[in-house]
Amino acid sequence: EAQVTQNPRYLITVTGKKLTVTCSQNMNHEYMSWYRQDPGLGLRQIYYSMNVEVTDKGDVPEGYKVSRKEKRNFPLILESPSPNQTSLYFCASSLRVGGGTEAFFGQGTRLTVV
Amino acid sequence: SQQGEEDPQALSIQEGENATMNCSYKTSINNLQWYRQNSGRGLVHLILIRSNEREKHSGRLRVTLDTSKKSSSLLITASRAADTASYFCATDPDTGGFKTIFGAGTRLFVKA
Numbered sequence: 398e399a400q401v402t403q404n405p406r407y408l409i410t411v412t413g414k415k416l417t418v419t420c421s422q423n424m425n426h427e428y429m430s431w432y433r434q435d436p437g438l439g440l441r442q443i444y445y446s447m448n449v450e451v452t453d454k455g456d457v458p459e460g461y462k463v464s465r466k467e468k469r470n471f472p473l474i475l476e477s478p479s480p481n482q483t484s485l486y487f488c489a490s491s492l493r494v495g496g497g498t499e500a501f502f503g504q505g506t507r508l509t510v511v
Numbered sequence: 512s513q514q515g516e517e518d519p520q521a522l523s524i525q526e527g528e529n530a531t532m533n534c535s536y537k538t539s540i541n542n543l544q545w546y547r548q549n550s551g552r553g554l555v556h557l558i559l560i561r562s563n564e565r566e567k568h569s570g571r572l573r574v575t576l577d578t579s580k581k582s583s584s585l586l587i588t589a590s591r592a593a594d595t596a597s598y599f600c601a602t603d604p605d606t607g608g609f610k611t612i613f614g615a616g617t618r619l620f621v622k623a
Contacts, residue, residue, distance in 0.1 A: 432613070439613045442612065445611070485551060487553060497541065503553055505552065507551075
C-alpha cells in the first residue's frame, strides 16, 4: 500500500531535549516536505527536499533541521525544542519536484514541548 | 507568509445543499490544489487545477480558477454529512523555488 509513515504519532518532551520525528514513503517520490499545523494558521512549510541530499527552507525553518540521505526517508530534527514548537506536524511526499502532482500526507505527529 | 487564504473560515449547511469555498493567493502560480482534512488527520488530495485551466470537475466537486483575480473556488454539490471536514487550497508559486503554500482552511459542517 502506498503510504507516508510518520513516527511517533504522539510525543511529549521537555524543553531542550533533542528529538527526531521520522518520515518514510514507499512510493519512490522525489519531493518530500514537512509542515506544522497550528490553529487558525493552516499548514506552514518547514523544510522541503527535492531529492537525496537536496533540501531547502520553507516558511518557518527556525529551530528545525532535516536530512535526506535516502530517497525514502526525511527525518525532522529538533535540536533544542521549545514550547513554541508545540504543534501538529505532517510529512508529505509527491512524485515530482515543481508541483503539479498530488501530495500524500502522513497521519501526523502531535508534539507537546513542556 | 501565507499565500492562500480561504473564505469563509467556517461554513455550516444542511445536507443536500451546495457548499462553496474560496481561495485567494498573491503571486503567480503553476497550479492550485484542494485538499481535505478530517479532524486533525492527514490531508487528502481532492483535485488539482493548472494555471492554464479555468474549470475542473471530479464527481461532486467543481473547481474554478481565475488567474486574473488570483482566486479559486471549490464547489461541493449535494453535500453529505460525511463531507464535514476542513478544506485547504495549496499553491505552487511561480517564483523559481519549490515551496508549497497552504491557506488557513475552511471548516465545513454539514448537518444531517
